[in-house]
Structure formats: C-alpha cells, structure tokens
Amino acid sequence: MRFHRNLVEGVVEVLDQVFNKQVYADRALEQHLRKNKQWGSRDRGFVAETVYDIVRWKRLYCEIAEVTPPFYSRDLYRLFAVWVILKKESLPSWPEFKGIKEGAILERYKPLKKIRKFRESVPDWLDALGEERLGSELWTAELAALNTQAPVILRANRLLTTPERLQELLEGEGIETDLLPDYADALQLVHRGNVFRTASFQEGLFEVQDAASQTVAPFLEVSPGMRVIDACAGAGGKTLHLAALMQNKGQLIGLDIYPQKLKELKKRAKRAKAFNIETRLISDAKVIKRLRDSADRVLIDAPCTGIGVLRRNPDSKWKLEPAFLERVCETQQELLQNYSGMVRQEGVLVYATCSLLPNENSDQVQTFLKSKPGKGFRLVEERSMYASIDGFDGFYMARLQRVE
Template sequence: MRLHRNLVFSVIDGLNLIFNEGAYADKVVEKLLKRDARWGSRDRKFVAETTYEIVRWKRLYAEIADSNENYSRENIWRMFAVWATLRGIELPDWNQLAGTPTRRIKGRFDELSKIRKIKESIPDWLDELGVQELGEAVWTKEIHALNEQADVILRTNTLKTTKEKLQTVLAKFDIETEFIEGYPDALRLKERANIFKNDAFKSGLFEVQDASSQLVAELLDVQPGMKVVDACAGAGGKSLHLAALMENKGQLISLDIYEGKLRELKRRARRNGAHNIETRVITSTKVIKKLYDKADRVLIDAPCSGLGVLRRNPDAKWKIQPDFLEKIKNTQQDILQRYSRMVKSGGKLVYATCSILPSENQQQVETFLASNDDFTLIEDKKVLASESGFDGFYMALLERK
C-alpha cells in the first residue's frame, strides 16, 4: 500500500479532534469523508477505517509510541507510524515520519500484547470491572471480540419487500449479501460498501441494524392491532421493526426525552412506509402516567453503558467513566419501575440493553421483580459478541399477571 499525503493528513486531523477535543469518532469520520469530493471509494475507505483502527487500539499504539496520555500532533503521527509499521506498510520519506524505530515497534508490540488491558486497549478500571462481572475467561474472550470490526447487517423492511427480493435488488447494485440462520429478516454484506446511496435504501427497503438488535423486537411478541409503546425510542430503529412486525396495524407510540431524535424517527418512518407510529416527547411524568395500564406491549430499550457495541463505537471505551456507570444503573431501575406501569394486565414487557454487564441486565431485572410481584419473567437472552459474532445485548421478556 502506498500512503497518500492528503489522506493521511485527514486521518491525523480527525484523530486530533477525537483524542483532544472529545469529538465522537462517527461524527468526525462523517465530516472527514466530505473533505474532498475527488476521493474515490478506496480513499474514503482508507480514511474511515484507519481512523477507527487507531481509535480502537489507542492505548496499545500510544504505549508503543511512548505517547500515552499525551496526544500532541507529533505523538499522533508516532501512533500512525506504529499503525503502519504493524501492517507492513512502507513509510514514505516525510518529515513527520522521520526516524521511526521500526524494529523497536515490533518488539514492543510483542511485549505489550502479553498484558490484556494494553493489548485490548482499555482503561484499567474497565478491565477490572469486566473480570469482576464476567470472570477472567469470559471477559478475555469478550473484550477481544468487541475489538473486531463489526459486520454490516441489514434488516429487511417487510412492509415493502422480502429478504429474498431485497437480496436480488442489492445484487443489481453489486452489493452481495448472505442470509444469517436464526435471524429471519437479516442480510449480511459480504464486503463493506456504501449502501445509503442506492435506490433500495432511498425507497425504504431496508435499515442498517445489527443482528443482535433485531432480536429485541422479535422477543416482544407483538401482533397486528395491538397497542404498543416503545418507551425509549431514540431515532427509532426498533420502532420501525415493531411497525413492520405489526404490519402497520394497531397503534405504536414511540416515546423519548429528546425531540430531535423523534423527528429523525418520523423521517425514517416516512421512508419505511410505517404509518402506525405516533411520536410523543416525554416533557413531564404526565406523558407516562396517561399510558398507565393501557399497553398490550411495552419495550424499554434502556439507556446503558453501551459496552456491547464497542465494535461500532470504539471511542466509547475512553468516554465512559465509573461514575457514569453507577448513575446509569440508577436510571435504568427508575425507568423500569415507572414505565412498567404502562403494561396492562396480561400484557408483556421487554427490558433490553446493549450492555454485557450483569449489573445492568440480569441484576436489574431481579431487583425489579423483587418489588413487583405482579410481573413474572418468561425468558431472557444474554448475547455475547464472542459467542454470536454480533453485538453484545441483553433482553428479558416479562409478563404482567
């Protein structure tokens, strides 16, 4: 591979924003890809994937480059040199890369790869927490899996097409996909591609949604004609799936505290042809109380640490702090206690997170059931990335007696 100056400088600029200004990696990459209209698909792929790779392995590369916790542009260049050297890429004769100790880099990599928290590029406290909650063996496998690049998974919008027809349509755009056993609406891309510019996406034939995430709406067991509440809808990925499972029949109320996210859901719903979704902003407790004892089904896709989706958000490893975890666990229990009251007698509730920590998952459900004897646990699913190959998730199906 030959390194091109304008592409590499873009990566360095992006890493500076992420490491030093707290910018989110996905937003930074999105802006970087608009920097030069002349870039082709290979150029864009280099910028995006290289940026994400160095963010993913930030601690390891920084330790090798002796620039840990000091992310000056000079040190970011040194981290880039580590990235390139470990991939066998010949470094060009640029001032910023002069004097790179290639042999030392490889030796340091071998040495530091024996220490899990450095090898997997995670903070000390997170490594300790993972062992505490999952055990040494499971945590070692899981954090390794969470550092692998995520597959691109599509969810077929069954309001408009079938999985088989969608696969045929995408093939016409030279996008090859494959079915995934056990996931009825999912297609996995065989190679990464820009899928948002083709007519299949613009026509609402699919959404991008990880396979594990697709299990959540399925577990809720919705039927056409029901009254369903998606209590923490966000931008609506699971609301759209629920609408499809309901065949556009019945009432689907999508709630969130952020009006901007619900506006995005409305836009996506129009593209998907999902007509039974009603959005409501949670401006006060009254919004929730009006729905007490009214819903056949309630989905609580609770705010969480997001540790199950680190493959997609590698910078989250450094943004999450221990005090946030404690706060979010309190929030989860509060939401579960209050929002569960929207379920009517005989109705069902799914509590879900994209976390792998039992303290955010099974333990939250156990705490809830201990003080709500009118609910029973029907089943729960713990999805680990190391076992499934997809995002880490948890979901529990409860029924109100």
C-alpha cells in the first residue's frame, strides 16, 4: 500500500481531536472531510476507516507503541505505525517513523494478543463487568464481533416501496444490495458506498437502519388506527418505521427533550411521506401527564451505554466509566416509572436499549415490575440480540402489558 502524506496527516489530526480533545470520531471526521472536499471517495474512505480502526484498537495499540495520554504528534504517528505493521504493510521512509522497528512491534504484540482486555481493546472495568454479567464465553465472542466493521443496512420505506422494488432501483443507481430474508424490510449493501446521494434516498424510499434496530418497531405489534407514543424518539429512526407499520393511519406521537432532534424527525418524516407523526417537546412534566392512560402502545427506546453498537461508535468505550453506567441506569428506571403511565388499560409498553448488560436490560424491567407504577404490568416477552449470534447490533427488548 502506498501512503500519501496529506492523508496520513489527516488521520493524525482527527486522532488528536478524538483522543486529546474528546471529540466524537464521527464529528471530528465530518469536520475534517468538510475541510478537504478535494479528496476523492477512496481518499476519504482511507482516512475514515483508518481513524476508526485506530480508535477501535486504542488500548492494544497504546500498549504496543508504549504511549500514554496526552498524545503528542509523535505518539499519534507511533499509533499509526502500529496500525501499518499489524496490517502487514511497509512503513514509509518518513522522519516520523525513524527508529520504529517492525520486529519490536510484533514481539510486543505476541503476549498481548493472548489477554482479552488487550486483544479486544476494552477498559479493565468493562471487561470484568461483561464477563460477570454475560459469562466468559458469550462476552469473549461478543467483544470479537463488536470489533468488526458493521455492515450497512437499509430499511425499505413500505409507505412508498417494497424491498424488492428498492433493490431494483438501487441497482439502477449502481448500488448492489442483498435482501435479508429474516428481516422483512432490510437490504444489506454488498459494497460500502454513499447511499445518501442516491435519488432513492432523496425520494424517501429508505432509511439507513441496522437490522437489529429494525426489529424494535415490529415488537410493539402496532396496527393502523392506534395511538402510539415513541417516548424517546430522537431523530426518529424507529418512529418512521412505526409510521410505515401503521400505514400512515392513527396517531403517532414522537416525544423528546431535545428540540433539534425533533426538528430532524420532522424533516425525515416529510421526506418519507409519513403524515401521521406529531412531535412534542418534553418541556415539563405536564406534557407526560396530559397523555396519561391514552396510548395503545408506548415505546421507551431508553438512553444507554450503547455497548451493543460499539462497532459503529468505537470511541464511546473510551468515554464510558462506571459512574456513567450508574447514572444511566437511574435515568432508565425513572423513564420506565414516569412514562409507563401513558399506557392505557390493556395497552402495551416496550422497553428497549442498544446495550448488552443486564444492568440496563432485564434488571431494569424486574425493578420496574416491583415498583408501584409497575405493579399493573406483566412481562409478556423479552428478547436479546447479539452481534456474535445474530450478526448485527446488540439490542434488548421487553414487551409489557398493562393489566391493572
């Protein structure tokens, strides 16, 4: 592989933003690529994929390179050198790599690859917790799966098309896909590419959404004419899927505490021709009280650690800490107890996260069921999805029915 200095400098600059200034990798990359619009798709792909690789394997590479924060420019070049050598490529003859020996790098790698927390590059506390709660075998397999590159999955918008028709249209635009028979609306890209520039996307025919995420909306078992509330709607990925399942009939309310996210949801809903969606900002407790006992279905897609989606957000594992896990678990329980009141008699509540930890999943459901607001609910079904088993993101879902 031939390395171009300007691209390598770009990688180092983005890593400086991520490691030293705590900018999320996707945002740092977006900003840097915007400044270098002259780069072609191959150059942009090299910078993005290299950054994500080094972020993903940060702990392993730091051990091999013998560098610690704060990372100076020479340290970041050493991390890049480790990436090059472990990729079995040759280092450029640049001053930045003077004195770095391939043999020494490989020798330091040998013992580290036998130790899971280094081999899979995770913090000590997270490695210990994952083994404790999931067991060594599943946790080891899951870490390995979460360190692979995530596939690009599309969800066909059935308000406007079918997966089969979308596949034909995308093929005409040079995008090759495979249908996923176990996921009703999903198509997987054969080769990674910028699907947002396609006419099919501009016309609202699909959204980018992982296959595991696509199982959440059907789990609510909605039907046209219902009143459905997406209580943590965000930018609306699952809200849009619910609108399609409801065939644009009934009322679908997207709630969130962030106005910018709801603004993006409105924009996406307009493109998708999803007309039964109403957005409401949770500005105070009255918003929830007004909806009490009113909904056939309520979805709480709760904020979480995001451990199940580390393939997409590898830098988040370096920002996680035990105190954050404690705080997010408190928030999840508050949401369950406060938002469950919106479910009418015989209605259904679905609690979902993109975490693997029982702390955030089954434990939360059991705590809720023992609480005063949870006494009127029964657990109907719960489901866990794992990257190592299902091949997609890690997710948890629990369906509860109000029977009080």
